[in-house]
Amino acid sequence: MKLSIDLHIHSALSPCGDNEMTPNNIVNMAYLKGLDVIAVTDHNTMLNAKPVMELGKEKNILVIPGIEVTTKEEVHVLCYFKELKSGMKFQDIIYDNLPNVKNNTEVFGKQLIFNKKDKVIGEVNKLLINSTNFSLSEIRDLAIKYGGVVVPAHIDKKAYSIISVLGFMPDNLKFNTVEISVNQDYSLLDKFIDIGNYNVIVNSDAHYLGDINERISFIDVKDKTIGSVISYLVKKRRNKV
Known part of the structure; x- marks a missing residue:
């Protein structure tokens, strides 16, 4: 079963996300673009995951509980979970291990929490884009x-990526899936890794509604469930380039 995806979208909870990146706007844009599976992966938090998941069900869009974590080395990694409940336990640990630095909204932007009606129900005061105390392996x-x-x-990016920071892919961590940006030239990556050894997902890293993927990136899975998507990301070489 081939599904169109965008598994890296930021809501207005990320300080760098546009304030129009509300749960309804994200889901409706994904629906208009014909996406089957999405994930909202805000920086070091999952507090907007629940309303997006609930709205996704209404549009027959599968929403994967996700978060973008910044490691101690300043590497960005996407973490996806089978269940929202377990993901929220993970995000609580991540949040508690961020520096106690207050967000400056004039510099970084607001960090807004929404309900499923797009009503602002809170705002995170701690700056979310800092690095956690955890290493990549941790x-x-x-x-x-x-x-x-x-x-x-x-x-493929020149900042906050595992290649730009470390210069290589650590074999001991056994990552089987990697994310690349839209319109990436694979030949540039060949200098650092054998991209054919990995499943590859192409996500938008959208901070604005218009940047959410069109139907350009697909995964082939057993069925349209969170478990099948997670299994795809875990297993080795399911999507050879």
Whole structure:
């Protein structure tokens, strides 16, 4: 079963996300673009995951509980979970291990929490875009403990990617799926890794509604369930380039 995806979208809870990135707006834009599966992956938090998941069901869009974590090395990784409940336990640990630095809304933007009617029900005061106290390997182990999977984010980018920070893909961490940006030239990545050894997902990393993926990125799974998507991301070489 081939499903169109965008598994890296930021809501207005991320300080860098546009204030129009509300749960309804995100789901409706994904619906208009014909997406089957999405994930809202805000920086170091999952507090907007629940309303997006609820709204996704109404539009027959599968929403994966997700979060974008910044490791101690300043590497961005995407963490996805089989269940929202376990993901929220993970995100509580992540949040508690962020520096106690207050968000400056004039500099970084607001960090808004919504309900499913797009009403603002809260605002996170701690700055969410800082690095956690956890290393890359510690994040991987913690995510697995809570039934999740870790995917190195935008490995082609020149900042906050595992390649730009480390210069290589650590074999001991056994990542089987990586994310690349839209319109990436694979030949640039070949200098650092054998991309054919990995499942590859192409996500938008959208901070604005218009940037959410069209039907350009697909995964082939057994059925349209969170479990099948997680299994795809966990298993090795399911999507050879």
